[in-house]
Amino acid sequence: MPIVETIVVELADRSYEVQVGVGVLAEVGPAAAEVAPAGRAVIITDSNVRPLYAEPVSRSLVSAGLRVEVLDFPAGEEHKDLATYGDVINRLLGLSPPIDRATLIVALGGGVVGDLAGFVAATALRGLEFIIVPTTLLADVDASVGGKTAVDAPAGKNLIGAFHQPRAVVIDAAVLKTLPPAELINGLAECVKHAVIRDRSLLDFIERQAPALLSAEAEMLAKLIARNVAIKAAVVAGDEREAGERAHLNFGHTLGHAIEAAGGYGRVRHGQAVALGMVAACRIAAGRGLITADEERRVREVLSALSLPVRFADLPDLPAEACEPGRLREIMAHDKKARGGVVRFVLPVGLGRAAIFDDVTGQEVLSAIEALSG
Amino acid sequence: MPIVETIVVELADRSYEVQVGVGVLAEVGPAAAEVAPAGRAVIITDSNVRPLYAEPVSRSLVSAGLRVEVLDFPAGEEHKDLATYGDVINRLLGLSPPIDRATLIVALGGGVVGDLAGFVAATALRGLEFIIVPTTLLADVDASVGGKTAVDAPAGKNLIGAFHQPRAVVIDAAVLKTLPPAELINGLAECVKHAVIRDRSLLDFIERQAPALLSAEAEMLAKLIARNVAIKAAVVAGDEREAGERAHLNFGHTLGHAIEAAGGYGRVRHGQAVALGMVAACRIAAGRGLITADEERRVREVLSALSLPVRFADLPDLPAEACEPGRLREIMAHDKKARGGVVRFVLPVGLGRAAIFDDVTGQEVLSAIEALSG
Numbered sequence: 001m002p003i004v005e006t007i008v009v010e011l012a013d014r015s016y017e018v019q020v021g022v023g024v025l026a027e028v029g030p031a032a033a034e035v036a037p038a039g040r041a042v043i044i045t046d047s048n049v050r051p052l053y054a055e056p057v058s059r060s061l062v063s064a065g066l067r068v069e070v071l072d073f074p075a076g077e078e079h080k081d082l083a084t085y086g087d088v089i090n091r092l093l094g095l096s097p098p099i100d101r102a103t104l105i106v107a108l109g110g111g112v113v114g115d116l117a118g119f120v121a122a123t124a125l126r127g128l129e130f131i132i133v134p135t136t137l138l139a140d141v142d143a144s145v146g147g148k149t150a151v152d153a154p155a156g157k158n159l160i161g162a163f164h165q166p167r168a169v170v171i172d173a174a175v176l177k178t179l180p181p182a183e184l185i186n187g188l189a190e191c192v193k194h195a196v197i198r199d200r201s202l203l204d205f206i207e208r209q210a211p212a213l214l215s216a217e218a219e220m221l222a223k224l225i226a227r228n229v230a231i232k233a234a235v236v237a238g239d240e241r242e243a244g245e246r247a248h249l250n251f252g253h254t255l256g257h258a259i260e261a262a263g264g265y266g267r268v269r270h271g272q273a274v275a276l277g278m279v280a281a282c283r284i285a286a287g288r289g290l291i292t293a294d295e296e297r298r299v300r301e302v303l304s305a306l307s308l309p310v311r312f313a314d315l316p317d318l319p320a321e322a323c324e325p326g327r328l329r330e331i332m333a334h335d336k337k338a339r340g341g342v343v344r345f346v347l348p349v350g351l352g353r354a355a356i357f358d359d360v361t362g363q364e365v366l367s368a369i370e371a372l373s374g
Numbered sequence: 375m376p377i378v379e380t381i382v383v384e385l386a387d388r389s390y391e392v393q394v395g396v397g398v399l400a401e402v403g404p405a406a407a408e409v410a411p412a413g414r415a416v417i418i419t420d421s422n423v424r425p426l427y428a429e430p431v432s433r434s435l436v437s438a439g440l441r442v443e444v445l446d447f448p449a450g451e452e453h454k455d456l457a458t459y460g461d462v463i464n465r466l467l468g469l470s471p472p473i474d475r476a477t478l479i480v481a482l483g484g485g486v487v488g489d490l491a492g493f494v495a496a497t498a499l500r501g502l503e504f505i506i507v508p509t510t511l512l513a514d515v516d517a518s519v520g521g522k523t524a525v526d527a528p529a530g531k532n533l534i535g536a537f538h539q540p541r542a543v544v545i546d547a548a549v550l551k552t553l554p555p556a557e558l559i560n561g562l563a564e565c566v567k568h569a570v571i572r573d574r575s576l577l578d579f580i581e582r583q584a585p586a587l588l589s590a591e592a593e594m595l596a597k598l599i600a601r602n603v604a605i606k607a608a609v610v611a612g613d614e615r616e617a618g619e620r621a622h623l624n625f626g627h628t629l630g631h632a633i634e635a636a637g638g639y640g641r642v643r644h645g646q647a648v649a650l651g652m653v654a655a656c657r658i659a660a661g662r663g664l665i666t667a668d669e670e671r672r673v674r675e676v677l678s679a680l681s682l683p684v685r686f687a688d689l690p691d692l693p694a695e696a697c698e699p700g701r702l703r704e705i706m707a708h709d710k711k712a713r714g715g716v717v718r719f720v721l722p723v724g725l726g727r728a729a730i731f732d733d734v735t736g737q738e739v740l741s742a743i744e745a746l747s748g
Contacts, residue, residue: 082460090456093529098708123497126524126535150500155467161500162536334472 004173004219005226009145010237011165018145018169018233020226022218025172026056028106028133029064035129035167038102040067042092044117045108048075049135052178057108057133066104069095073116077152077266080112082160085151089120101125107166110136110183111143115161118149122164131168135175137187137221138271141194141228144169146236146246156334157257157265171229173222181307182269184216188306189252189271191224193278194231196299197248200352202227203302210305248354251346252278255369258331263322272315275308280368284360285347287367295351312372325369329362378547378593379600383519384611385539392519392543392607394600396592399546400430402480402507403438409503409541412476414441416466418491419482422449423509426552431482431507440478443469447490451526451640454486456534459525463494479504481540484557485517489535492523496538505542509549511561511595512645515568515602518543520610520620531631531639545603547596555681556643558590562680563626563645565598567652568605570673571622574726576601577676584679622728625720626652629743632705637696646689649682654742658734659721661741669725686746699743703736 007018019031032041041061045054050072061068071091073084092099105128107117114132121130134144150161176184188206195202205224206213212220232249239246256277260268279300286296300310309315312323321327332343345360381392393405406415415435419428424446435442445465447458466473479502481491488506495504508518524535550558562580569576579598580587586594606623613620630651634642653674660670674684683689686697695701706717719734 082456082464086456086460089534090527090529093527093533098529119497123493123534123536125533126522126537148500153464153467155464155472159467159499160463160497162497163500 004222007226007229007233009165009233014165014167016166016168018171018229020171020173020222020229022174022222023172024170025053025133025175026060028057028131028170029060029062029066031168031170032061032104032106032131033064033066035131036066036102036104038100039065040099040102041069041104041106042095042099043068043070043106043108044088044092044113044120045070045072046075046079046110046113047072049109049113053108053135053175057106061106075112077112080116080152082151082153085116085119088116089124092120092124099125099128101128103128104167105130106133107131108133108135109139110134111139114139114143115148115150115158118164118166119151119161122149122162127164129167130164131170132166133170133172136179137176137184137225138190139187140171140173140225141187141232142190144171145229145232152265156261171225173218173225176221177216177218179216181214184214185307186269186271188213189274189278189303189308191228192299192302192306192308193249193251193274194228196278196348196351197251197346197354198231198235198352199227202231203298203351207302207305210302214306247344247356248346251348251354252281254332254335254343254345255280255328255365257335258328259322261331262324262327263319267317267319268315268322272309275303275310276312276372279303279310280365280372281345281347283368283371284345284364285349287364288347290347290349291351295348298351311374323373325366328369329365332365378596381600381603381607383539383607388539388541390540390542392545392603394545394547394596394603396548396596397546398544399427399507399549400434402431402505402544403434403436403440405542405544406435406478406480406505407438407440409505410440410476410478412474413439414473414476415443415478415480416469416473417442417444417480417482418462418466418487418494419444419446420449420453420484420487421446423483423487427482427507427509427549431480435480449486451486454490454526456525456527459490459493462490463498466494466498473499473502475499475502477502478541480507481505482507482509483513484508484510485513488513488517489522489524489532492538492540493525493535496523496536501538503541504538505544506540507544507546510553511550511558511599512564513561514545514547514599515561515606516564518545519603519606526639530635545599547592547599550595551590551592553590555588558588559681560643560645562587563648563652563677563682565602566673566676566680566682567623567625567648568602570652570722570725571625571720571728572605572609572726573601576605577672577725581676581679584676588680621718621730622720625722625728626655628706628709628717628719629654629702629739631709632702633696635705636698636701637693641691641693642689642696646683649677649684650686650746653677653684654739654746655719655721657742657745658719658738659723661738662721664721664723665725669722672725685748697747699740702743703739706739
């Protein structure tokens, strides 16, 4: 099968390629062999993905001449914690013969796998090379580029981790057909985010192709993924350590994270929370005249067309705490990206551009949250 | 009190200063304030060091305008593990108000504290700035420069960690007077190592000043520390990620680590094991004509003058397994620095220079170990 597109993520000391295609999962071997000089790879995956894809990936790695071992851990966001990390890294370090610094880690799975396996790779023997083979749309367009690895802590999500760049990413759009529709929709929220902050023509594409995307047409998804990876790669390349414009990727996430935290992690999907966060941010932006009322409506409509929520009422199972303005504001003030208690908002400036605002008032935030309740 | 010397560790993207002096512990505040823009510092220390030095360090930080909190964990090598790391990082992340990315970590203590607190700093919120205030000679001359952080795993020492450079190191030679003599001797082994691989005149200094050093004369120790920090800084600056000549710092460590592992960690001191490793490496070097018999004897004599062992019999409590040649060779083959099972030895080439050898034969190693038994 042909590679549809290759995107280069340009980083100061180590650039890498993201391959996006249809049917490329079974061809990960050559990419891995290039970065595994010692000829040994350990696949880290979860209990959901292992029965689906560990075998074709292993086979491809073996064909490329690698010795392959597979470690898995129980699927689920609740296992993205230090206990599971400790269990996985100790099993990795206990392999016989022992791994060495030339051993390659292959993170095979969704965002939880990428984050946890990436953190294992970042810290085993003080850092092993790793490649990512994502299996969800959210991981394809978000977690696979940026070098963020992490596990959750009792005090909050992703609070323990490291920046650790992969050597390669291989994305197969064909695997998304096995993804539950709700998971596909989860990833589409991040695609809308990229469109709003960076690329108005991507918004046109998503609007036009919404039905094809929702029915997981592989070629269309591959195109979508390639464009989103390119956007994220460009943003990250300019700001590897998150000092400046990379913060634009937090569009929709300030309130989104607060909704997730207030609702209890796992009870609200990330993409749904981010969709509500984007609607609120657009409300604030429209109130400031940064976007027109038409543009604000357009964002809401594309989210709706993708079956994403635009009001709290669109999520009938949402716990009442997740809609409570006072609680949400308190959580936002404690966000790890807040500086000295100042909540920073990323707002669209027209569609396709964004900027960071430190001066969003409590009243603006409250009004935007109330609009979600309307 | 005057700063005796400042050594700059030159790194690609972030250099930092090591201040070595007498009585400087209580003056850490200004150095910390410079790198803690948010005005908040968290001291991480252990239960031995806290009652001795947490107060003067806190006072100095507070005087410099910082808000200060102290976290400690139980002293002892056996607590340098993932469980203690998890406990400390979760207490750090649970502080109220929550820490943010501008919070400074101050690692106050010996090697275990520096390694564990450094790993906490490397991974909390994906990386916080930290400074090191070491309180043992070993930490002064070894752990304080190089950016290595780690905890131990069931499979071996320092197998879980990250490279994370401090923003500053403040070394007070006066605190070493509270150090048990055995701990002081432990650190002197690394000083001999630096002398043999890089600086013959340092060997002269150590020979001449051995009695003053052993009685913990602060000014003499400050001079010793400054020279050793400068050597290590030069080596690390040339090779931050351990690809090349930094490996010279493993002189004495290949066999030394094996003796520690075979004897059971905590039963043999690191410095003692490294002393035996250096004697063995010098034996191999002398056998190859890389150093003269006189030079070999000189290294043994300086070690003896510092109360360090030069034969297994100098350590009456050493478990029999720690002297067993077959067991030691097996452990060396599994060392994380071994490549494809090839054991690499750092050997002196004359005194004051070293090189890496991949071709040391099993017979040479056996003979050298047997010489330790003689």
